Amino acid sequence: MANLSMPRTPRLLQLCAALAVAGVLGGCSLAPTYERPQAPVETTYPADTAGRAELQAVNLGWRQFFPDQRLQQLIAAALENNRDLRTAVLNIEEARAQYQIARADLLPSLNATGSAARSRTAASQSLTGQPFVSNSYQVGLAVPAYELDFFGRVRNLKDAALATYLSTEEAQKSAQISLVAQVAQAYLSERSYAEQLQLADDTLKSRESNLQLAQKRLDVGASTALDFRLTQTLVESARVAKAQLERQRAQAENALTLLVGKRVGDLPPAQLLSDEKIVTDIPAGLPSELLTNRPDIRSAEQSLLAANANIGAARAAFFPRISLTGSFGSASSTLGGLFESGSGAWSFGPSLSLPIFDFGRNSANLDLAEVRKNKAVVTYEKTIQTAFREVADALVARGTLDDQVKAQEAFLVAQQERLKLTDLRFKNGIASSLDQLDAQRDLFSAQQALIQARQLRLNNAIDLYKALGGGLNENSVSVAAK
Numbered sequence: 463m464a465n466l467s468m469p470r471t472p473r474l475l476q477l478c479a480a481l482a483v484a485g486v487l488g489g490c491s492l493a494p495t496y497e498r499p500q501a502p503v504e505t506t507y508p509a510d511t512a513g514r515a516e517l518q519a520v521n522l523g524w525r526q527f528f529p530d531q532r533l534q535q536l537i538a539a540a541l542e543n544n545r546d547l548r549t550a551v552l553n554i555e556e557a558r559a560q561y562q563i564a565r566a567d568l569l570p571s572l573n574a575t576g577s578a579a580r581s582r583t584a585a586s587q588s589l590t591g592q593p594f595v596s597n598s599y600q601v602g603l604a605v606p607a608y609e610l611d612f613f614g615r616v617r618n619l620k621d622a623a624l625a626t627y628l629s630t631e632e633a634q635k636s637a638q639i640s641l642v643a644q645v646a647q648a649y650l651s652e653r654s655y656a657e658q659l660q661l662a663d664d665t666l667k668s669r670e671s672n673l674q675l676a677q678k679r680l681d682v683g684a685s686t687a688l689d690f691r692l693t694q695t696l697v698e699s700a701r702v703a704k705a706q707l708e709r710q711r712a713q714a715e716n717a718l719t720l721l722v723g724k725r726v727g728d729l730p731p732a733q734l735l736s737d738e739k740i741v742t743d744i745p746a747g748l749p750s751e752l753l754t755n756r757p758d759i760r761s762a763e764q765s766l767l768a769a770n771a772n773i774g775a776a777r778a779a780f781f782p783r784i785s786l787t788g789s790f791g792s793a794s795s796t797l798g799g800l801f802e803s804g805s806g807a808w809s810f811g812p813s814l815s816l817p818i819f820d821f822g823r824n825s826a827n828l829d830l831a832e833v834r835k836n837k838a839v840v841t842y843e844k845t846i847q848t849a850f851r852e853v854a855d856a857l858v859a860r861g862t863l864d865d866q867v868k869a870q871e872a873f874l875v876a877q878q879e880r881l882k883l884t885d886l887r888f889k890n891g892i893a894s895s896l897d898q899l900d901a902q903r904d905l906f907s908a909q910q911a912l913i914q915a916r917q918l919r920l921n922n923a924i925d926l927y928k929a930l931g932g933g934l935n936e937n938s939v940s941v942a943a944k
Contacts, residue, residue, distance in 0.1 A: 491614035493621070493774025496767060502843045503749050503850040507857055519744050519932030520755040521939045524642050527927055529739045531730045533649050536722055540645045543723025547641055550634040557627040564623035567616045570608040575789065576601040578797075599800055600807070602791010607813070609785050615778035622771035629764035635757035635934055641721065642933035646740075646924050648718040653735055654917040655711035661909055662707050666700040669902075673697050689895040696902055703906075735916040742923040746857055746930060752849045755931035759849060762842040769835035776831040779824045782816040849929065856926035863919040870912045877901070877908045 525534055541547065579598040585591055611617055676693040679685040719725055753759055790808040792800045799805055817824060884901040887893035927933060 492777035496770050501846050507854050519927050519930035523935045523937035524933050526938050527741050537645050539726045540722045550637040553630050557630040561623040561627040564620040570605050573604050575604045600793045604789035607785040607787050613778040613781045615775050618771045618774035622768040625764045625768035629761045632757040632761035639933040643924050643928040645721050652714040657913050659707040662704040669697045692899045740923050762845040766838040766842050769838040773831045776828040785813045787811045852929035859922045867915045870915045874908045877905045881905050
């Protein structure tokens with residue numbers, strides 16, 4: 463190619479430039495004009511949204527929201543090792559590759575070509591009456607069939623691929639937010655069972671001591687067999703509760719390990735639920751802010767944009783499809799002649815395809831694209847409604863759970879005092895052993911209920927943090943920075 467005629471070389475460059483300009487600038491889009499659907503929710507939440515104004519869930523990093531260092535290490539390990547999150551990241555890479563493929567179709571491809579052929583012509587077909595052997599050599603550059611996107615089919619497919627990629631990226635962010643919340647709640651569940659198990663173990667030891675004392679009283683005739691059996695039922699019920707809690711804690715640990723992706727060693731000491739300092743006074747803001755703060759809503763809208771673009775591609779299928787091919791290079795009957803002057807060769811060929819009879823295929827494809835868009839609209843609206851409900855439920859529960867914990871603490875104090883008075887009355891022969899049994903049983907239930915109420919309150923704070931789009935950032939981000 464070194465000795466090709468130089469004045470003809472720019473022709474290929476001009477051809478490629480013309481193809482690119484015709485495809486990129488000559489196309490028009492037949493996709494419907496996109497309009498964001500109205501949010502099918504109220505403008506305010508049905509509960510009080512009071513909270514510290516400087517705190518916003520979307521800007522509050524999960525390390526600040528979860529100050530427990532043990533929990534922080536578990537969340538960090540989960541973000542690195544969780545298999546579901548890894549799958550979400552790989553889905554992004556897949557969607558990005560699909561978008562790059564669709565984007566490449568907007569521009570013409572340029573291929574280097576080379577061929578060699580050797581053929582023998584029979585004597586009966588030769589003008590000279592003698593057989594002969596001919597050679598053919600070609601080398602150059604070629605533009606394969608390139609579609610001039612006059613009606614926006616290729617561009618709409620590219621836009622749909624881009625929207626799908628962005629939707630997948632937002633879905634990965636939503637998966638991360640959910641993972642942070644799931645790890646935190648699984649950790650609190652394990653801690654709750656651990657505290658209840660310790661309570662059951664301490665209660666069992668105390669009741670076993672009381673059983674030994676009851677046995678001695680029975681032996682000397684100071685109490686009846688009924689009193690002894692009542693004390694024994696307390697011991698056995700505590701043993702049953704301990705066995706159940708041991709199983710539940712082990713299962714909670716397994717669930718936490720699955721979320722984290724591996725067992726994490728050298729963790730800081732665990733805290734009691736009463737010592738957890740999870741932020742609980744985050745303001746909810748307005749429902750309209752969910753449209754920008756929640757990745758799952760943004761993902762649903764990108765899916766809607768992709769469906770909208772696919773309608774444009776389906777509409778373009780009704781119009782002619784124009785493709786161009788071209789090549790430029792050198793041809794010769796001898797290999798050495800490829801590099802001689804006058805061996806230049808080129809070709810240019812447009813083609814047009816217009817659908818006439820397709821038995822309703824294009825119409826069905828358009829109907830399918832419109833139905834899928836309508837489904838995407840419904841999905842988008844349902845995602846907003848779900849987000850609104852999650853925030854509203856968390857706000858309703860926030861105030862009631864605070865009251866429930868306070869009431870449960872007061873109830874526990876009352877049960878402790880009741881047991882003290884019942885023990886005193888039993889020693890003085892005023893109360894029966896059945897009264898003492900009921901007081902001990904009710905105290906144990908009140909202690910368990912308080913642990914569970916504290917867990918519910920912390921879970922509610924996590925639910926609100928997640929529902930408002932928190933958990934994506936590791937550390938707090940200022941509004942100005944965003």
